[in-house]
Amino acid sequence: MDETRVQALIEERLKRYNAATSMKENPGQVPNISFYVTWKVYDYGCKLSEALLDYDLMAKLTYAFQERYNFDGFVEYSNRNQYRVSQLLGSSEYIVNDEAFSIQVEDFPTIYDGELAEFAKDPTKFMWEKIIPRKYPQFQEDIEVSYFQELVKEYQDFSAFSARMFSSMKELYGIPVLWDFRAPGIPNPCETLLSHYRGIKNFSIDMRRNKADLHAACEALSGNAARAAVAAWANVAPGHTTKSCFDGDGGLLAHTVMNPKQFDEFYWPWLKMYWDCVSSKEGWVIRTFTEGSGELIWDHLMDYRKGMVFLHLDIDDPFLVRERCPNAGIMGGMDTHVLGHGTKEECLTKAEHLVNTLGQQGGYIFSENRLVSYPNDTKRENLEAVCKYLEEYNHRNA
Amino acid sequence: MDYTKYPDGFEALCKECDFPMEDMAQRKFFMTMLLTRLIQM
Numbered sequence: 001m002d003e004t005r006v007q008a009l010i011e012e013r014l015k016r017y018n019a020a021t022s023m024k025e026n027p028g029q030v031p032n033i034s035f036y037v038t039w040k041v042y043d044y045g046c047k048l049s050e051a052l053l054d055y056d057l058m059a060k061l062t063y064a065f066q067e068r069y070n071f072d073g074f075v076e077y078s079n080r081n082q083y084r085v086s087q088l089l090g091s092s093e094y095i096v097n098d099e100a101f102s103i104q105v106e107d108f109p110t111i112y113d114g115e116l117a118e119f120a121k122d123p124t125k126f127m128w129e130k131i132i133p134r135k136y137p138q139f140q141e142d143i144e145v146s147y148f149q150e151l152v153k154e155y156q157d158f159s160a161f162s163a164r165m166f167s168s169m170k171e172l173y174g175i176p177v178l179w180d181f182r183a184p185g186i187p188n189p190c191e192t193l194l195s196h197y198r199g200i201k202n203f204s205i206d207m208r209r210n211k212a213d214l215h216a217a218c219e220a221l222s223g224n225a226a227r228a229a230v231a232a233w234a235n236v237a238p239g240h241t242t243k244s245c246f247d248g249d250g251g252l253l254a255h256t257v258m259n260p261k262q263f264d265e266f267y268w269p270w271l272k273m274y275w276d277c278v279s280s281k282e283g284w285v286i287r288t289f290t291e292g293s294g295e296l297i298w299d300h301l302m303d304y305r306k307g308m309v310f311l312h313l314d315i316d317d318p319f320l321v322r323e324r325c326p327n328a329g330i331m332g333g334m335d336t337h338v339l340g341h342g343t344k345e346e347c348l349t350k351a352e353h354l355v356n357t358l359g360q361q362g363g364y365i366f367s368e369n370r371l372v373s374y375p376n377d378t379k380r381e382n383l384e385a386v387c388k389y390l391e392e393y394n395h396r397n398a
Numbered sequence: 399m400d401y402t403k404y405p406d407g408f409e410a411l412c413k414e415c416d417f418p419m420e421d422m423a424q425r426k427f428f429m430t431m432l433l434t435r436l437i438q439m
Contacts, residue, residue: 085436110437124404124430124433125405127433128402128404128407128433129404132433133402135436136436139402140402141401143401148401148411148415149415152415155432155435192438195438
């Protein structure tokens with residue numbers, strides 16, 4: 001594709017994004033954003049283990065994916081799994097199964113019971129002396145500099161691959177990066193503690209039985225970074241991005257193990273800090289993915305201006321969310337069960353319904369209703385039909 | 399040298415690794431960032 005055509009596509013897509021994020025009725029445009037992850041590997045026809053270890057192959061199959069389906073944007077650029085880096089340090093956390101086409105991640109704690117208070121006293125020391133050796137068995141007292149050097153190089157190679165994917169998708173196919181990170185996020189320590197330190201079961205127990213230690217660990221993990229980020233926001237310019245769809249991004253996972261009271265006590269204060277920063281900048285729009293149901297944040301959303309948050313939905317019914325959160329943008333809704341098991345006609349009926357209702361109301365971005373990972377999540381002919389429908393809809397109404 | 403001890407092993411590794419920066423404070427920041435990434439993979 002020549003440079004003029006690529007530039008024209010970038011501008012066309014930016015206009016399409018703005019039509020959606022403006023929240024205006026009858027925008028005439030509905031961006032089609034890919035929520036595909038490892039299904040891209042399956043669609044190309046190679047093994048997961050091959051692609052995860054070969055960045056050139058992963059890049060090639062991602063380009064093939066875009067050439068076939070012509071999306072307007074990507075949530076994931078085939079850089080989700082840092083498999084090569086974790087393998088180098090002897091981690092057994094990732095379990096790649098080529099037959100099942102799955103990547104499983106073991107849920108094991110690296111902060112053991114009774115250790116939260118010790119972690120809170122000096123997180124960096126604890127991470128270095130206890131977490132890293134527990135997670136990576138080869139990090140032992142006889143480790144040599146050369147080994148660590150190899151690890152650093154591997155990590156830099158991964159970072160370079162990520163950067164390559166962001167820039168090449170734009171230069172080759174006119175795909176702007178989905179979010180323009182112009183300001184720091186506020187890390188939510190609940191996500192880190194649940195996913196990487198305590199695990200689902202232990203974190204749930206901590207919320208009930210170790211509240212003081214859990215709060216201390218949250219503060220130690222994220223307190224200083226969060227306050228520094230809030231201070232930095234004073235210098236952030238208002239106004240919606242001219243380069244991307246969103247001004248920021250975030251995802252909620254830990255909320256899925258919380259009841260409303262626990263959410264308000266542990267999770268919401270950190271998320272509110274970030275949303276208050278975003279709210280202080282007129283025009284800013286952020287994507288927020290909610291694993292499972294995002295119902296815990298719906299009431300909180302109503303305290304913020306219309307269109308500030310685009311909810312990227314998982315299991316929630318987009319029509320119910322539209323009714324309950326009229327000031328939120330909506331992303332998602334295309335059911336992978338229909339994409340994977342339905343007919344082409346059923347897929348088109350579903351897509352048309354989303355576009356002609358939510359799309360016409362405004363504040364809607366078409367995407368899949370979950371991270372698309374497994375072979376049965378989509379049939380190729382269904383995705384081709386749906387993407388073609390959206391492409392024709394957008395060109396017809398441009 | 400036992401690099402798994404903090405802060406001595408951590409700082410020694412920061413000093414001895416071939417990082418893309420000269421300043422020790424930047425090297426420690428880079429190592430801390432790498433540490434966080436390693437844990438959150």
